Amino acid sequence: MAAAGGPVGDGLIRRCIRGMALLYLCVKGPRLYRVYRQSGRTAAIRGRGQEEQEEPGVSWESFYQPRALEKHTDSIIAWVSVLWTISYYSSPLAICYMYRKGYLNVSRLFPLGQYGLTFLFLLAGVVCLRGLGRWSNPQYIQFIYILERTKIENNSENKKMLSSYHFDFRSWPVDFQWNENSSKELKSTGPLGGVPLLKPDLQSRGAANSVLQRIQKFxxxxxxxxxxxxxxxxxxxxxxxxxxxxxxxxxxxxxxxxxxxxxxxxxxxxxxxxxxxxxxxxxxxxxxxxxxxxxxxxxxxxxxxxxxxxxxxxxxxxxxxxxxxxxxxxxxxxxxxxxxxxxxxxxxxxxxxxxxxxxxxxxxxxxxxxxxxxxxxxxxxxxxxxxxxxxxxxxxxxxxxxxxxxxxxxxxxxxxxxxxxxxxxxxDQLCRYPGPVLLIRRTKDEIITTTVPEDVSSNRGNDLLMTLLQQRYPKVMDEEGRKVVREWLACSTPEQEASVLSRYGVEDDWCLSVLQSYQSEHTGLFPWSVGEDMSSEGRKQLALYLAQRYLKNFEATHCSPLPASYFHMPWKL
Structure with a gap:
């Protein structure tokens, strides 16, 4: 009897241990939001030594369907999270109020501490109940098996099954690390000399950095x-x-x-x-x-x-x-x-x-x-x-x-x-890029204008364009060139833009031939000295031509979606 009962008892103990381990995974597991639409889902490994089984004919709901216990406890935890966030942001005001009312003393704070501990115990109980609700849901059990297996074996097959679920991303395994592949050779040609971090501003030395100055600035x-x-x-x-x-x-x-x-x-x-x-x-x-x-x-x-x-x-x-x-x-x-x-x-x-x-x-x-x-x-x-x-x-x-x-x-x-x-x-960063650039300006932008949305001349996208053109074509963008480009940028309609171009007699073919001729005789690296020996009228034409090529208008407000027809490759000579 003892010999026959030993293996049975051992098997029961192992099943209990597996059940408790599964319950623990459900308690600490991430929130599952959605199971993406797919018929004939491959089941996860149910335990060691078992094989994957296909579930033909099973069509999961698009949204994950939590059972009543998990649903209600999730709502409680979500509300606690929101209230905690509000309390965190309002804590300075709350502390000032409590100080003025005389609540910041041991006799008043001790009961609050007791209430806080009781609340934490109750919250832990809610979390355990949520885990119990997940434990009784086959959808969540399948998900947690796949997640745990992917953490152990992060291969393409497991990741493909895991990607069928949308859950709290904090539990998603890392797919790629910044130092996974060496990129020193690639970055050595960049302007930062292979350093992917921002460089802090250099501080001047001397009287400005004296001890007295530092104390005053502290x-x-x-x-x-x-x-x-x-x-x-x-x-x-x-x-x-x-x-x-x-x-x-x-x-x-x-x-x-x-x-x-x-x-x-x-x-x-x-x-x-x-x-x-x-x-x-x-x-x-x-x-x-x-x-x-x-x-x-x-x-x-x-x-x-x-x-x-x-x-x-x-x-x-x-x-x-x-x-x-x-x-x-x-x-x-x-x-x-x-x-x-x-x-x-x-x-x-x-x-x-x-x-x-x-x-x-x-x-x-x-x-x-x-x-x-x-x-x-x-x-x-x-x-x-x-x-x-x-x-x-x-x-x-x-x-x-x-x-x-x-x-x-x-x-x-x-x-x-x-x-x-x-x-x-x-x-500053844009001027250190030598490649093709397209700037899209919203003519009714209410966010990046410094006056009113109707005043397109105050759009900071204008300054972005001016800085780029001045860096790439300094001879063209002299005082007169900057003036005519600013005049063109102040236009809010295509008719006004056409009027400015017509007034200065901009000929696209001539401007293009000038730029192509310069490019054929020089290295092509910016800044260009094109326009150095050109008349004032020619430089104005060239300045307006370049402004048209680098900036396109979109008649919309700041947050309007950009239509696909406006997304195209930048102008390249």
């Missing part, structure tokens, strides 16, 4: 740091605010599903050199065999944009292969979107495109909308061999736009804070 430095790391960063990148992401979650889930189900998109997690995890999506069109599909468009979103619902749709509709990514702190990406972290994220995205997806630099187009122009121009500066750069509704410098929305009395603080911690110097 309060200002503390204030700038506090402003940048509190509301400054959140004002600049509102998409990183948790409450906004929570409100947009249904739209993000729908956008993610559209990319995966309609475009067969591939999601991946990239590890940047600063430890941040970057959420990316890739749509491959190379199998179509056309010229557009062989080009990869890397999309850089705006300050409240996500690839799920952002500018990715424009190159997708135009027929290109597309790689989208979310800023640090946005949706599935971790970290905070300071300029240094943004540059690190863009660096690993490009390396992923080169070494994992198999594209060449000559096949990569960087496309950015609004504040995404910072990472786009950084990429163009650091990888000057990319095919082209397209900037939509972008600006030259953040300082004028920051001063526009802040009180005049804060001018010094705002300027110092932006230059030190939030310096988005798009124009």
């Amino acid at each position: 309060p200002c430095q503390i204030t700038s740091y506090a402003v940048a790391h509190s509301f400054g960063r959140r004002m600049l990148y509102p998409g990183s605010v948790y409450l906004l992401q929570k409100a947009l979650m249904p739209m993000l889930l729908q956008g993610q599903a559209r990319l995966v189900e309609e475009y067969n998109a591939k999601r991946a997690k990239l590890l940047a050199c600063d430890g941040n995890e970057i959420d990316t999506i890739f749509v491959d069109r190379r199998h179509l065999g056309d010229n557009k599909g062989s080009k990869l468009v890397i999309c850089c979103e705006g300050n409240a944009g996500f690839y799920e619902i952002g500018c990715v749709s424009t190159p997708l509709e135009a027929g290109y292969s597309v790689l989208g990514w979310n800023h640090p702190g946005f949706a599935g990406s971790t970290g905070v979107p300071f300029p240094q972290n943004e540059a690190n994220a863009m660096d690993v995205v490009i390396q992923y495109a080169l070494y994992n997806l198999g594209f060449e630099l000559q096949d990569i187009i960087v496309y950015a909308w609004s504040i995404g122009g910072f990472t786009a121009t950084w990429a163009a500066m650091s990888y000057p061999d990319i095919s082209a750069l397209v900037l939509d509704a972008s600006f030259d410098d953040l300082v004028p736009l920051a001063l526009k929305v802040m009180p005049e009395s804060w001018r010094g603080l705002v300027t110092r804070t932006v230059r030190k911690y939030l310096n988005l110097n798009n124009a």
Whole structure:
């Protein structure tokens, strides 16, 4: 009897241990949002030694269907998370109020501590109940088996099964790391000399850096740091605010599903050199065999944009292969979107495109909308061999736009804070890229104008164009050349633009022949000295001709989606 009962008892113990381990995985497992549409799903390994089984005829619902226990406990945890976030942001005011009321003493705080511990125990119980609800759901059990197996064996087969689920991206295994492939040889030709990080501004030495000066500047430095790391960063990148992401979650889930189900998109997690995890999506069109599909468009979103619902749709509709990514702190990406972290994220995205997806630099187009122009121009500066750069509704410098929305009395603080911690110097970076550039200006832009939306002459995209033309064609863009280009930029309709061109007698064929003749006799490296021996009228014509080629107008507001017909390759001589 004992001999016969031993193996039975051992088997029962093993089953209990496996059941408890599975329950533990369900308790600590990620939230599952969606099971993408697919019939005939391959089941996960149910345990060691068991084989995968096909489930023909099974058609899962598009959205994951949690059972009642999991659904209600998830709602409780979500509300607790929202309330905690609100409490975190309002804590300074709450502390000041409690201090004035005399609540900040041991006798008053001790009961609050007891209530806090009780609340934590209750919250832990809710989490355990949610795990129990998941444990009773076959859909979640299959998902957790696939996830755990992928963590052990991160191969293409397991990752393909895991990609059928949309869940909390923090639990997604890393697909590519910044140091996975050596890129020193590639980067050594770039203007940064192989360093993928932003260079800090050099500080002058001497009297300006004396001990007394440093002591005098210390309060200002503390204030700038506090402003940048509190509301400054959140004002600049509102998409990183948790409450906004929570409100947009249904739209993000729908956008993610559209990319995966309609475009067969591939999601991946990239590890940047600063430890941040970057959420990316890739749509491959190379199998179509056309010229557009062989080009990869890397999309850089705006300050409240996500690839799920952002500018990715424009190159997708135009027929290109597309790689989208979310800023640090946005949706599935971790970290905070300071300029240094943004540059690190863009660096690993490009390396992923080169070494994992198999594209060449000559096949990569960087496309950015609004504040995404910072990472786009950084990429163009650091990888000057990319095919082209397209900037939509972008600006030259953040300082004028920051001063526009802040009180005049804060001018010094705002300027110092932006230059030190939030310096988005798009124009400086753009001038270090020698390739084709297309700037798209919104004629009704209400965000990057410094006066009113109707005043197109105050659009900071104008300054971006002027800086680029002055760097590339300094002889053409003399005082008179700058004046006529500013006159053309002040036009808000095609009729007004045509009138300016007609007044100065711009002949496209003549301008093109002049540029081609210069290019044939010189190396082609910028800056060009074309126009040096030209008359004043000729330089004006050439300045207007170049402005037309580098900038195109789109009659829309800042946040209007860009139609696919406006997305095309920049002018190239």
